[in-house]
Amino acid sequence: MSLHNFNAGPSILPATVLEAAAAAIRDFEGSGLSLLEIGHRTKLFTPVMEEARLLVRELMQLHPDQEVLFLHGGASTQFMQVPMNLLPANGKAAYTDTGIWSAKAIKEATLFGTVEIAGSAKEGGYCGIPKTLEIDPAAQYVHLTTNETVHGLQWQQLPLNVEVPLVADMSSDILSRALPFDRFGLIYAGAQKNMGAAGVNLVIVNKNLLGKSDRRIPTMLDYREHIREASMLNTPPVFAVYVALLTLRWVQQQGGIPEMEKRSRQRAQLLYETMDACPIFECPVNVADRSRMNAVFTIKDPRLEEAFAKVCADAGMVGIKGHRSVGGFRVSLYNALPLESVVALTTLMKDFAHKNG
Numbered sequence: 202m203s204l205h206n207f208n209a210g211p212s213i214l215p216a217t218v219l220e221a222a223a224a225a226i227r228d229f230e231g232s233g234l235s236l237l238e239i240g241h242r243t244k245l246f247t248p249v250m251e252e253a254r255l256l257v258r259e260l261m262q263l264h265p266d267q268e269v270l271f272l273h274g275g276a277s278t279q280f281m282q283v284p285m286n287l288l289p290a291n292g293k294a295a296y297t298d299t300g301i302w303s304a305k306a307i308k309e310a311t312l313f314g315t316v317e318i319a320g321s322a323k324e325g326g327y328c329g330i331p332k333t334l335e336i337d338p339a340a341q342y343v344h345l346t347t348n349e350t351v352h353g354l355q356w357q358q359l360p361l362n363v364e365v366p367l368v369a370d371m372s373s374d375i376l377s378r379a380l381p382f383d384r385f386g387l388i389y390a391g392a393q394k395n396m397g398a399a400g401v402n403l404v405i406v407n408k409n410l411l412g413k414s415d416r417r418i419p420t421m422l423d424y425r426e427h428i429r430e431a432s433m434l435n436t437p438p439v440f441a442v443y444v445a446l447l448t449l450r451w452v453q454q455q456g457g458i459p460e461m462e463k464r465s466r467q468r469a470q471l472l473y474e475t476m477d478a479c480p481i482f483e484c485p486v487n488v489a490d491r492s493r494m495n496a497v498f499t500i501k502d503p504r505l506e507e508a509f510a511k512v513c514a515d516a517g518m519v520g521i522k523g524h525r526s527v528g529g530f531r532v533s534l535y536n537a538l539p540l541e542s543v544v545a546l547t548t549l550m551k552d553f554a555h556k557n558g
């Protein structure tokens with residue numbers, strides 16, 4: 202039975218990426234050595250890092266002042282590394298609270314300076330993106346989580362015209378939609394949702410934002426040190442960087458970010474249309490704020506949830522259980538997911554609704 206992989210992260214990757222990654226572990230580009238047993242400063246590996254950084258720049262059409270880094274530590278490390286570099290101890294930063302991930306970012310930022318909540322969806326149980334924001338013009342930056350992976354919310358209209366630099370956690374919708382990326386002060390994303398394997402973090406930072414705090418920053422956490430060393434300050438996570446490169450190449454071959462967005466809209470539209478047409482399923486998120494990457498839903502009669510989970514498991518559907526903190530179901534619709542998987546799931550949903558409605 203072929204499986205349909207709806208995992209939330211780490212998650213589905215293109216089959217060609219997995220094949221090339223496996224081949225590189227056995228013999229990297231005909232060198233007779235594995236990718237895992239060559240030095241990172243060799244002629245074999247340095248082009249990997251260079252091409253990955255360049256492809257990000259090209260695909261996202263970045264501004265020359267924006268620097269592209271591949272760093273360790275996952276997106277969660279950025280929750281502290283961002284304020285450590287951008288927020289002076291006597292300064293303030295504006296944060297939006299739209300779900301679990303933004304709440305974690307807020308918690309870390311308070312360790313470094315004053316955090317003001319510019320908008321929050323917490324009171325409503327994280328069902329919608331705040332419609333208005335109050336941002337102090339004196340804030341060093343405003344932080345957004347563009348897609349809330351657990352609660353299934355996504356900023357469809359980003360506040361691009363705010364006066365303060367925009368900082369965005371794009372971990373779960375990176376490379377899935379066209380945005381004016383050149384307008385962001387800082388973008389970060391763990392690779393394992395939509396652009397590769399776990400173990401590496403993409404950071405894009407406008408260098409003009411750096412060096413404004415007199416805080417002493419440990420070398421490994423200082424963006425300026427990583428920029429100076431072209432993202433090779435120490436041993437990078439070579440395998441994860443390589444898988445990111447393969448995924449970036451795949452995105453480019455498929456037609457770039459606009460094509461990824463087109464496919465993403467198709468997948469999400471089919472799933473939400475089905476959900477709305479079958480009233481036994483309920484989506485807690487406001488229609489306008491529904492995520493095209495992670496669709497969450499419950500079944501009106503919770504006693505049917507187990508039966509639905511079993512039907513899905515029997516049909517080879519993997520990873521549709523909701524996050525442990527919210528329950529219900531979550532279907533992740535990342536770039537590498539074929540539309541056929543969504544067709545298979547929605548067919549099964551209609552059938553289940555028909556039998557149990």
Ligand SMILES: *Cc1c(COP(=O)(O)O)cnc(C)c1O
Binds near residue numbers: 274275276278373394
């Ligand atoms: C998964 C995720 C994170 C955390 O990523 P790690 O790499 O596990 O630290 C942060 N933000 C968002 C939006 C995520 O989806």
